[in-house]
Amino acid sequence: MKLFLDKQLNTNDKETVILAILNGMYSKKYNHLSTSVSLVGYEMTGRFLKSSNRKERTIIEGIRDAIRSLSGKGIIELINQDTDNYIFSGKGLEVDSNKSKFVILEQWEMQRIFEKSNKPFNVFSFFCSLIGTINNQTKEWHMSQDEMTTLWGYGKETVNDYLEQLEEMQLIYVYRHKKRRLNGTYYKLNNSYGRYCDKDVVIAEALKYSDTVECEDFVEKLDRRAIKLRYNAYCNDAKKYRNNFDAEVDLCRQCIAYNKSLKYKPVEGYYDGEYKQGELLDLSVFPDEVRNAVDDNWGNPVSMEHDFSIEEMLDMPTEGDVLSELAMANIDCMGQNNI
Secondary structure, eight states: OEEEEETTOOOOHHHHHHHHHHHHHOOTTTSEEEEEHHHHHHHHHSSOOOTTSHHHHHHHHHHHHHHHHHHHTTSSOEEEEETTEEEEESTTSSOOTTTOOEEEEEHHHHHHHHHHOSSHHHHHHHHHHHHTTSOTTTSOBOOOHHHHHHHHOOOHHHHHHHHHHHHHTTSEEEEOOOEEEOSSSOOBOOOEEEEGGGHHHHHHHHHHHHHTSOEEEOOOOOOHHHHHHHHHHHHTTOGGGTTOHHHHHHHHHHHHHHHHHHHHSOOEEEETTEEEEOOOOOGGGSOHHHHHHHHHHHOSOOOOOOOOOHHHHHTSOOHHHHHHHHHHHTSOBTTBOOO
16 A cells, blocks of 8 residues: 655654555545544554553554644544544545655555554654655665754754664665765765665665765774674674674675775784784675675775875774784684684
């Protein structure tokens, strides 16, 4: 079932969800919609909600509140009501595509959010706003997080949290550029994003976008000790990575960055009275499909060749950093040679 939302309406998070699902449930054929809180909840979540369950009770109350406020604002019209049973006219439940700019969503997307998210009303509303920015032709856009916080009223941590949740649900795909602008600000190039089903197109358009901006590759600082610990845990069959393809891909990407970082910032020094040098992590421990997915997700590897500024030189590892990293590297790992 497709859900249509008018971009120009000013609604809060709960109102956005209810307006979207009522739009999907409404049929122009009958000129009205007879429904109930129970049926609306079922269409939103794919299950009948129980008031005895705290989380589901919150959703039920959210439905009631949103219907009440949408009606009070005159966005929708109640013809009749008997407690949790409603009859709506068609007002506000259909979108005139000739007069309004609108967002098209899918019912299953709403249901996945209400299944997975701890704040489903908020995350769905954010998802609607995000999808509304995507170019219909290119299937991609690159609004900055600063713009999101300004336009939609979220804090930056909240924006990051909601983006991560939507990525984990595979509702959106985010391509993170490893470039920074050469306009004097050296800001990172905005991430490109789109629907997950359009992932390949998003990557292609992201690369086109980066070609239109004067920028340079950059190297992000890595917590190599943390990566080494995760790598060792993976080699020792850590539970976190079992049957978790996305986690394996993410770790493999980190390990590739770790290996590249050794070219310009080696791990070397004295440990246990001997001079030792850090070695590359053995990437053969990752299955072929994981390594291939890293290439698909992140495009061409970022070059680690770099001309260091004075500030960057001052950030080179101290002896204490070297010894700590060597200690991490000295932990036995299946598939990894001892240093």
